[in-house]
Amino acid sequence: MTTNKFKLKSKIFGVYAITIFLLCVLLAIIGVIFLPTLTLRRKWVKKFANLVFILSGIKVETNGLENIPDSHAIIVANHASYIDGIILHAVLPTKFTFVIKSEMKTVPLANFLFRRVGSRYVERFKRKGTFRDARKLIKAGADGESLAIFAEGTFTEKPGLHPFRMGAFLTAKKSKIPLIPTVIRGSRDILAADKYLPSRGNIEVKILEAVHQNDTVYRSGRELRDICREQILKNLGEPDLQEESSLNKEG
Numbered sequence: 604m605t606t607n608k609f610k611l612k613s614k615i616f617g618v619y620a621i622t623i624f625l626l627c628v629l630l631a632i633i634g635v636i637f638l639p640t641l642t643l644r645r646k647w648v649k650k651f652a653n654l655v656f657i658l659s660g661i662k663v664e665t666n667g668l669e670n671i672p673d674s675h676a677i678i679v680a681n682h683a684s685y686i687d688g689i690i691l692h693a694v695l696p697t698k699f700t701f702v703i704k705s706e707m708k709t710v711p712l713a714n715f716l717f718r719r720v721g722s723r724y725v726e727r728f729k730r731k732g733t734f735r736d737a738r739k740l741i742k743a744g745a746d747g748e749s750l751a752i753f754a755e756g757t758f759t760e761k762p763g764l765h766p767f768r769m770g771a772f773l774t775a776k777k778s779k780i781p782l783i784p785t786v787i788r789g790s791r792d793i794l795a796a797d798k799y800l801p802s803r804g805n806i807e808v809k810i811l812e813a814v815h816q817n818d819t820v821y822r823s824g825r826e827l828r829d830i831c832r833e834q835i836l837k838n839l840g841e842p843d844l845q846e847e848s849s850l851n852k853e854g
Contacts, residue, residue: 617800
């Protein structure tokens with residue numbers, strides 16, 4: 604009986620949280636349609652991203668905002684859940700442009716929202732598209748744009764940190780922009796890849812010290828990737844799935 608009550612309460616919370624999310628998305632869309640400037644649209648979205656968690660009773664604790672420089676930078680974060688993008692929209696300054704997988708172009712409502720807040724798409728599978736998008740990111744970085752990138756490129760229900768894709772690190776190397784390793788904890792427990800209703804929980808976002816690539820400190824793209832990944836893994840508290848991925852390729 605107690606188990607059934609717990610399941611019922613969890614389901615009620617899940618439905619409530621999804622309802623809150625949909626209402627906030629609807630209100631965000633209204634602002635995104637009518638607000639005239641990118642800055643205003645991003646501030647509007649940030650307000651409703653925060654509102655999702657406030658009204659759902661999900662606590663988001665953020666540490667390390669002081670590590671984000673006033674100049675441009677690249678946030679590289681782990682990816683564990685559908686809600687990670689909402690989390691970063693809620694906690695990061697609005698100067699950050701989110702880099703999103705190109706498959707989201709096929710989702711009409713999401714595509715509209717992402718474009719109106721200035722998001723950039725990257726191709727993950729077609730080599731020609733990948734190189735084209737990489738050049739665009741490097742130019743954006745060189746032009747002073749700050750980027751937010753989920754370095755794994757995807758997420759699964761299995762806990763752990765997957766191998767990192769190179770895009771963020773090549774962009775940082777070519778543009779000489781600092782990388783800010785960022786750790787998201789707790790989001791997988793709230794809404795994992797195999798779930799449709801969120802659960803109760805708390806979220807922690809830890810913004811780590813910058814990793815620099817400039818005239819006095821030379822690092823290759825691979826070195827930048829490995830340093831950032833090591834820092835995130837150290838603070839994440841989840842297994843390293845890089846070895847498993849390598850074994851699967853060998854097999």
